[in-house]
Amino acid sequence: MPATVLEQVKAELLDYRGSGISVLEMSHRSSEFARIAEQSQLQLRQLLAVDDDWKVLFLQGGASSQFSLLAMNLAGKGYAEHIITGHWSKRAFQEATAIASARIAASSEQQDYRDIPAAAEWRLDDASAYVHITTNETIHGVAYQDIPQLDMPLVADMSSDFLSRPIDINRFSLIYAGAQKNAGPAGLTYVLIKRSLLEQVPAGLPSMFDYRLLAAKKSMLNTPPVFSWYVASLVLDWVTNSGGMEKMQQLALKRSALLYSIITESGFYQNSVAENARSRMNVVFRLQNPELEVKFLQQAAQAGMIGLKGHRSIGGLRASLYNAMPVSEVETLVEFMREFERQHG
Numbered sequence: 001m002p003a004t005v006l007e008q009v010k011a012e013l014l015d016y017r018g019s020g021i022s023v024l025e026m027s028h029r030s031s032e033f034a035r036i037a038e039q040s041q042l043q044l045r046q047l048l049a050v051d052d053d054w055k056v057l058f059l060q061g062g063a064s065s066q067f068s069l070l071a072m073n074l075a076g077k078g079y080a081e082h083i084i085t086g087h088w089s090k091r092a093f094q095e096a097t098a099i100a101s102a103r104i105a106a107s108s109e110q111q112d113y114r115d116i117p118a119a120a121e122w123r124l125d126d127a128s129a130y131v132h133i134t135t136n137e138t139i140h141g142v143a144y145q146d147i148p149q150l151d152m153p154l155v156a157d158m159s160s161d162f163l164s165r166p167i168d169i170n171r172f173s174l175i176y177a178g179a180q181k182n183a184g185p186a187g188l189t190y191v192l193i194k195r196s197l198l199e200q201v202p203a204g205l206p207s208m209f210d211y212r213l214l215a216a217k218k219s220m221l222n223t224p225p226v227f228s229w230y231v232a233s234l235v236l237d238w239v240t241n242s243g244g245m246e247k248m249q250q251l252a253l254k255r256s257a258l259l260y261s262i263i264t265e266s267g268f269y270q271n272s273v274a275e276n277a278r279s280r281m282n283v284v285f286r287l288q289n290p291e292l293e294v295k296f297l298q299q300a301a302q303a304g305m306i307g308l309k310g311h312r313s314i315g316g317l318r319a320s321l322y323n324a325m326p327v328s329e330v331e332t333l334v335e336f337m338r339e340f341e342r343q344h345g
């Protein structure tokens with residue numbers, strides 16, 4: 001979370017801009033919240049150059065809920081084609097299989113998720129409903145550097161690289177992302193969906209799972225998470241005022257390059273992801289033995305650096321470098337890594 005956003009939340013917590021109440025106490029039907037909702041919608045549309053052909057939803061339930069909602073709303077009678085590139089794309093596939101005829105069009109699982117399968121090799125059926133990708137694999141540190149141009153609807157889980165780089169919105173038909181990495185606090189999920197897709201939503205879905213209804217009710221079919229939405233609106237302002245998508249990309253490249261260069265140079269730290277598929281958000285690395293990794297984490301914590309443990313499903317180490325991370329903090333980590341290598345290499 002950007003420090004200035006936290007400061008602003010603190011300053012406005014008890015009395016939101018002279019309204020006499022906290023956002024925590026505010027009705028989602030109040031004029032104050034209507035403004036927050038409208039502004040954040042506009043801000044996000046501007047940041048990603050999303051036009052009126054799209055609906056922008058602010059939902060609850062995390063990206064995980066969307067794994068199922070997508071299939072309910074969009075699969076129809078066709079296949080949901082999934083590209084498996086790591087933990088999260090596999091989870092999306094597993095959830096979709098409970099709802100629709102989902103199948104795997106390409107997978108890098110046999111290669112331990114070291115690369116992204118080339119789009120030319122995806123086995124897609126023209127009659128399929130959509131193709132699902134995960135643009136950044138948060139756990140495996142793998143990302144699409146280029147988004148393929150397909151002849152069928154492309155659906156993307158962008159939870160961990162949303163708002164980290166400019167995107168060509170025309171390549172996609174639906175984009176979703178949990179807000180909690182680059183784009184707000186936990187509790188809010190962004191869903192951007194092309195209007196033309198909404199027309200295919202089948203009748204009879206439970207209301208809260210029906211994209212068409214959620215869009216018609218401006219994401220307020222029930223009480224939305226007003227506080228998360230408000231904090232997200234401040235983060236969207238921050239991204240805009242910090243220079244928008246180009247600037248976020250520049251910073252992401254700078255932060256990740258600092259880490260990848262020490263990993264590549266040293267031989268002491270290892271990352272096995274193909275160079276053109278390396279994530280700019282989550283840099284995963286390992287040391288020769290697990291005991292040394294434990295020592296690394298202990299000494300890093302003593303130096304004030306926490307959250308460097310790899311995900312429990314694969315172990316190792318991981319530095320997550322989201323938008324709000326100052327470049328200077330990555331430089332501090334790199335210095336620490338050099339010193340640790342000097343002592344233990």
Ligand code: PMP
Pocket residue numbers: 061062063064065088134136137138139157158159160178
């Ligand atoms: N997809 C990706 C790429 C993720 O990183 C995560 C969470 N880290 C999820 C989906 C699940 O998100 P949530 O916890 O918001 O359901």
